[in-house]
Amino acid sequence: xxxxxxxxNQAAYSIQFHGQGAEYFGISIVNLLLTVIxxxxxxxxxxxxxxxxxxxxxxxxxxxxxxxxTGKEMFAGFIKAILIFAVLFAILGVCIFxxxxxxxxxxxxxxxxxxxxxxxxxxxxYRMSRTSWRGIRMGYRGDREELIKxxxxxxxxxxxxxxxxGAWFTMNLRNYVLNKVRFGTxxxxxxxxxxxxxxxxxxxxxxxxxxxxxxxxxxxxxxFNYYINNLSLENEKGDTISLRSKATGGSFFLLALGNxxxxxxxxxLGYAWVVxxxxxxxxGKIELSGNLELENILQSEPAxxxxxxxxxxxLLDFGFVI
Amino acid sequence: xxxxxxxxxxxxxxxxxxxxxxxxDEHTDMxxxxxxxxxxxxxxxxVLQKISVDFLEVRHKHFPGKLVEIKDAAFxxxxxxxxxxxxxxxxxxALIHGGFRVHMILAAxxxxxxxxxxxxxxxxxxxxxxxxxxxxxxxxxxxKLMPSMIDxxxxxxxxxxxVNAFAALHNFQAGMPLKFIVLRSKEENAYALPDxxxxxxxxxxxxxxxxxxxxxxxxxxxxxxxxxxxxxxLCRNMAGYILISVALSDVNGIMAVIADxxxxxxxxxxxxxxxxxxxxxxxxxxxxxxxxxxxxPGLFKKLxxxxxNFIPAFLATHPLTKDRIEYLEKSVKGDPAKPNPELxxxxxxxxxx
Numbered sequence: 001x002x003x004x005x006x007x008x009n010q011a012a013y014s015i016q017f018h019g020q021g022a023e024y025f026g027i028s029i030v031n032l033l034l035t036v037i038x039x040x041x042x043x044x045x046x047x048x049x050x051x052x053x054x055x056x057x058x059x060x061x062x063x064x065x066x067x068x069x070t071g072k073e074m075f076a077g078f079i080k081a082i083l084i085f086a087v088l089f090a091i092l093g094v095c096i097f098x099x100x101x102x103x104x105x106x107x108x109x110x111x112x113x114x115x116x117x118x119x120x121x122x123x124x125x126y127r128m129s130r131t132s133w134r135g136i137r138m139g140y141r142g143d144r145e146e147l148i149k150x151x152x153x154x155x156x157x158x159x160x161x162x163x164x165x166g167a168w169f170t171m172n173l174r175n176y177v178l179n180k181v182r183f184g185t186x187x188x189x190x191x192x193x194x195x196x197x198x199x200x201x202x203x204x205x206x207x208x209x210x211x212x213x214x215x216x217x218x219x220x221x222x223x224f225n226y227y228i229n230n231l232s233l234e235n236e237k238g239d240t241i242s243l244r245s246k247a248t249g250g251s252f253f254l255l256a257l258g259n260x261x262x263x264x265x266x267x268x269l270g271y272a273w274v275v276x277x278x279x280x281x282x283x284g285k286i287e288l289s290g291n292l293e294l295e296n297i298l299q300s301e302p303a304x305x306x307x308x309x310x311x312x313x314x315l316l317d318f319g320f321v322i
Numbered sequence: 323x324x325x326x327x328x329x330x331x332x333x334x335x336x337x338x339x340x341x342x343x344x345x346x347d348e349h350t351d352m353x354x355x356x357x358x359x360x361x362x363x364x365x366x367x368x369v370l371q372k373i374s375v376d377f378l379e380v381r382h383k384h385f386p387g388k389l390v391e392i393k394d395a396a397f398x399x400x401x402x403x404x405x406x407x408x409x410x411x412x413x414x415x416a417l418i419h420g421g422f423r424v425h426m427i428l429a430a431x432x433x434x435x436x437x438x439x440x441x442x443x444x445x446x447x448x449x450x451x452x453x454x455x456x457x458x459x460x461x462x463x464x465x466k467l468m469p470s471m472i473d474x475x476x477x478x479x480x481x482x483x484x485v486n487a488f489a490a491l492h493n494f495q496a497g498m499p500l501k502f503i504v505l506r507s508k509e510e511n512a513y514a515l516p517d518x519x520x521x522x523x524x525x526x527x528x529x530x531x532x533x534x535x536x537x538x539x540x541x542x543x544x545x546x547x548x549x550x551x552x553x554x555x556l557c558r559n560m561a562g563y564i565l566i567s568v569a570l571s572d573v574n575g576i577m578a579v580i581a582d583x584x585x586x587x588x589x590x591x592x593x594x595x596x597x598x599x600x601x602x603x604x605x606x607x608x609x610x611x612x613x614x615x616x617x618x619p620g621l622f623k624k625l626x627x628x629x630x631n632f633i634p635a636f637l638a639t640h641p642l643t644k645d646r647i648e649y650l651e652k653s654v655k656g657d658p659a660k661p662n663p664e665l666x667x668x669x670x671x672x673x674x675x
Contacts, residue, residue, distance in 0.1 A: 018374075026425040030417045033428055036435065056371050056379070064373055068386060134339070135332035135387040184337065269429060297337035299387055 013241060013288035017280045019057035021273030027053050028272050044078045045071025057276075058283065060133055061294055069130035077126070084115070117151040118144070120177065128181060129301060139301025142180035150176050167201055168194030178231065184297040189232045189240075200226060217256060218249030228286055235297075241290035247281075255281050327397040331355065334387025344380075344390060346401060351408055353380065355390065365410050372398070440565060448558040452550060457497060460553050464517020476505040478524060484672045485522065488536060491665055492611050494544035502540070510625060514543040516552035529624050533662065533669035534617025541604035541611075542618070549603060551596040601646065605653055614660045619650040 031046035048071040055067035088111045095104025124140040131138045154169035171192040178190035204219030228245035255278065262270040262277075326345040333340065342357040351365040369381040376395035382388050392398060405411050417424075481504040489502055498518040507523040514520045520543045530536055546552070601618065608615045626643045 022422050022425075026418055026420070026422070029425045029428045029432070030414070033417075033432055036432060052371060056373050063391065064377075064379065066371070066379065066381070066389070068369070068381070132387065132389075134337040135334040135389040136337045137387065295336075295338045299335050 013061055013290070013294070014059070015061075015283050015286055015288060016059045017057055017276070017283040018059060019054060019276040019279060021270075021276045024053060024276050025269075025272035041075075042071075044074035047071075048074055054275075054279065055131065058279075063134050066132045067130055068132060069126070073126075077122075088112070113155070117148045120151075120173075121147050124177060124181070133183070134297075136184035136297050136299055137301045138184075139182040140177075140180055141182060142177060147176060164198070165194075167198035170194075171197050174227075182301055183233065184300050186233050186235050186292070186297055189234055190230055192226065192230050197226065215249075217253040221247050221249045221252045224252075224282075224285075232290075233292065235292055239290065239292040241288050241292045244287045244289070245285050246287060247285040251281070251285070325397065325400075326356075327392060327394040329393075330391040331357075332387070332389040332391075334385060334389070342390075344392065346404060348404055348408065351410075365405065365408060368410075370405075372402075375399075436565070440562065444561045444565060445558060448554065448561045451557045451561070452554050455553065455557075457550075460516035460550055461498065461518070463552065463556070464515040464519055467515055468517070468519060472503065472505065472521065476507065478504045478506050481524065481527065481672060484668055485527075485536075485540075488533075488665065488668045488672065489540050491662075491668075492537065492540065492544075492607075492613065494541065494548070494607055495610075496544045496547040497550075498547065500544060500547065510628070512539055512543060514546040514552070516547070516550065518547055520544070520547070526625075527672065529628060530621065530669075530673075531624075532617065532620070533665040534614035535621040535624070536617070536669060536672075537608060537611075537613050537665065538604060538615070538617035538621050541607045541613075542600045543604075544607060545600040545603035546596070549596075549599060551593075551600065555593055555596065598646075598649075601650060602653065605650070609657070612660060613662065613665075615654040615657045616659065619647050619654060622647050622650065 027049055031042070031049060034042040035046055048067070048069055051067040051069065055065040058065045088108055091111070092104045092108045095101065095107065121140075121142060121144045124142065128138040128140040150172055154165070154172055157165040158169045171194045174192055175190055178188050181188040200222050201219075204215065204222060207215040208219055224247055225245040228243050232240050232242040234240045259274045259277065262274050266273075326343045329342055329344045331340045331342045332338075340357070342355055344356070345354050346352070347354060347362075350362075353363045353365065353368065355361040355363065363380070363382050367383045369383055371379040371381075373379060376393055376398065378392045378398045378401070380390040380392065392401075402411075420428075482502065485502045485504055489500060494500055496518060500518045500520055502520045502522060504522050504524060504527065508525045509523045510525040510529060512520065512522040512526055520540070522539070522543075526539070527536070530539075605615050605618055608618070622643055626647065
């Protein structure tokens with residue numbers, strides 16, 4: 001029955017992005033065509049096609065990632081998200097009609113803020129359940145109420161401290177969400193410290209000003225590395241894969257410069273190449289090492305179908321959160 | 323029947339790869355998975371993702387997690403052809419695999435369509451929308467704008483009364499009563515709100531030396547109200563922004579920014595068209611009122627001469643002054659002078675400090 005394949009070298013993992021600009025351009029153009037023809041209703045299908053391509057182009061140890069979400073699932077979420085926004089705008093409209101514009105705006109923004117943790121929760125839950133590798137699904141086991149607490153206490157402290165707490169807020173949120181992400185019987189671990197993150201941003205901010213913006217790319221590099229270097233994957237026995245970034249400020253600078261030139265000289269049509277270039281850069285800069293056996297991961301996460309969060313996060317325009 | 327090929331199979335329970343053989347049966351439209359409990363997957367249930375010419379992922383609609391990886395280019399090509407023959411290759415795949423040239427042509431078509439929609443569809447829809455919207459909407463819009471634009475302390479009530487008396491000697495047929503308001507300000511500007519309020523700054527009044535110039539300014543502003551220029555501009559702008567955001571927000575920021583800028587430019591141009599219309603329609607109003615038309619080019623000459631080095635606010639969105647003076651002078655050439663002692667009397671009172 002089962003043929004025993006040679007076991008993989010325990011210390012070697014590879015992650016690569018194989019997407020081609022021309023291929024992604026084709027997908028984007030067909031998506032745009034259908035979105036225009038359907039007056040925007042095709043959007044969820046377009047998003048599904050786009051994600052299916054990008055996931056399929058990402059290889060981890062000789063197998064590709066799979067995004068198994070469908071336009072149909074996301075369409076339901078899309079409609080719900082639009083209804084939620086319509087209700088928010090309706091409340092705003094009613095308040096203006098009742099000559100209470102201030103109350104209307106306050107309610108509107110309060111509503112938007114309340115949507116953010118819901119969108120993070122929903123989009124993680126949906127996106128992870130639709131992400132798989134070798135047939136093993138990822139999953140998000142976060143609790144909505146807990147996330148809301150983390151979010152609003154963080155937001156409150158950030159406002160009270162005039163933004164200083166923002167670094168701790170970001171780290172708390174990231175720690176909470178990423179530590180709840182599962183990959184079959186494996187789980188992700190992220191350990192970011194607010195103080196580290198604060199110093200990183202403080203240094204980045206001031207050096208960027210002093211160097212008239214040049215340091216910005218090194219700042220971005222630091223943020224990227226802080227994300228990647230603190231991330232690891234662990235199984236129930238404690239075996240791990242840790243991630244390490246070898247990105248440099250110079251390489252970030254060249255990436256941004258190249259992307260800018262592509263966009264300007266193609267009047268934006270080269271966007272597909274910008275995306276594939278950027279993803280190739282990101283995955284090319286990540287190194288993985290550890291002692292975790294990749295062949296014994298077991299399916300553990302149920303399939304989940306509500307895509308509302310995914311679409312709210314789209315409408316709020318924060319793509320893939322955190 | 324297609325030849326058999328070796329493939330990797332993941333059972334959706336563990337990440338351990340299993341080797342097996344797959345083959346297709348074209349008579350029953352089924353993919354056979356040998357060794358994996360002898361599963362047979364109907365073509366209609368397959369979810370295919372072609373990663374490259376020599377890498378095909380096959381999944382099953384109803385068994386999430388089960389995955390077959392086929393890395394045999396010959397088999398994949400044959401399988402592709404078979405699916406196409408049996409009618410399983412849909413229009414979407416045909417579009418995606420159309421190649422770079424087809425995609426460039428599609429991109430060009432979309433661009434042409436969007437530009438066409440922008441220049442032909444939007445103005446048409448906007449004009450139709452204005453025709454449908456009742457005049458009372460203009461009034462409502464004006465009332466909403468009024469408080470934000472006028473500072474009560476600035477109102478010169480004496481001059482306001484005199485300008486209104488001056489205007490009362492004309493019949494502007496604006497479709498709604500016109501209410502003139504004079505504001506104390508050095509700015510050489512005047513504008514009409516959609517509800518019939520016309521705001522005039524003392525700066526532009528101080529520049530005038532004779533009654534026909536004031537008549538001309540009032541007629542110009544009255545023409546704006548009469549032809550609902552504010553509403554038309556608003557409708558067109560809104561329709562334009564909706565088109566741009568729907569069509570382009572999906573694509574990317576830079577494209578949207580470029581389109582936004584272009585839109586601002588065309589709407590500036592569009593408002594220039596309105597200014598020209600207001601000039602010419604204003605002249606028509608003056609003639610219908612048997613008033614002197616020479617004040618129209620006269621006023622612009624003064625504005626132009628007084629502002630050699632910078633463009634006053636009134637001219638910024640207006641047709642280039644030189645052009646404007648030219649076409650106005652051409653238009654009023656044959657018109658006789660029409661002295662009007664009553665207008666002169668009020669005008670002289672207005673000129674008193």
